[in-house]
Amino acid sequence: MKFAIVANDLPKSQNVKRNLEKKLLECHMVEDEKHPEIVITIGGDGTLLSAFHKYQDQLESIRFVGVHTGHLGFYTDWREDEIDDLVVSLQSDNGQSISYPLLEVQVKYANEPHMKKYIALNEAALKKIGTTLVTDVYIGGEFFESFRGDGLCVSTPTGSTAYNKSLGGAVVHPNLEVMQVAEIGSINNRVFRTVSAPMIIAPRDWVTLYPDHGTDFVLTIDALTKSGCKIEKIMFKIAKQRIYFAKYRHQHFWRRVQDAFIGDANGV
Known part of the structure; x- marks a missing residue:
């Protein structure tokens, strides 16, 4: 699998990027910033938007995965402390995806x-x-x-x-x-x-x-x-065109809305 990582400039995001990059290369995945199959963003929704526009001419051949290093993002499914789980999901990838207009x-x-x-x-x-x-x-x-x-x-x-x-x-x-x-x-x-x-x-x-x-x-x-x-x-x-996300643990849309604007059912 060919991958690219796009991270914002915050020290936390850059540390996560280096850690994830090292783990993926150790799994014999190939880093390819020009023509990746998977683009992993680290930061928030703004970082994912930047990556989307960077690769907007290759949307049919790319799937996105978002890792958030701050507040929960609407397009980001993974937390910074779940990198090992993400690597396992990438290793067992079978092309599953979900797309949005x-x-x-x-x-x-x-x-x-x-x-x-x-x-x-x-x-x-x-x-x-x-x-x-x-x-x-x-x-x-x-x-x-x-x-x-x-x-x-x-x-x-x-x-x-x-x-x-x-x-x-x-x-x-x-x-x-x-x-x-x-x-x-x-x-x-x-x-x-x-x-x-x-x-x-x-x-x-x-x-x-x-x-x-x-x-x-x-x-x-x-x-x-x-x-x-x-x-x-x-x-x-x-x-x-549509945008495609790797569907490893992609949340249901209304759960995303609830998480973003309401919180959990107990009001916590």
Whole structure:
């Protein structure tokens, strides 16, 4: 098995990385940072997001495993003190996996001839600096509304537990291959109207934004931030690609939600 390890810069994570790397090499596994079969992240969800984008062109041939060295991460199944158990699971690997939907984002920048394509694991959001975002919203090619407010966030099912949730969006199970559009500070009065509620969009429909002219847009795609750019059009859709996790002890989705936001059943 070919593996790669991606760790954050914290001393604890770097120590775990060195320990795990040594154990895997002793088991005659091959370290291959360019074309791994398994990518092990050590840190938290931010570290896994970084690894996802590093290897986003190889998603069909890679499975991810997350080890958390701080607070429990939504995408991380293993603790730092379970490295020996993880090594045993990797040795007995038979290719088992679980996959989640991703978001495809296509952006047409002014003065560029072609659409720029991105992939998001959690979400993409469009905002404007200092002024109100004004954009026409189309769903499935049909005009839906003219939005005015701070911005719009489009999330995947697993991303529905992140920024989307803080905006009042619904938590969506990843078995549903849908995306969700949540408003950020929308303006609703006698003159301007929006739907003023999160929307769950079917997998075949594109959500397309035509923002008003300007260059003070901020576009975020997971941890990537594009600011000060002139955007003519943005299109969102559930991607054809998926992310795959090695299913050694991958937690049930609702257990993850419970662990992340509620705690155990006894309230501890």
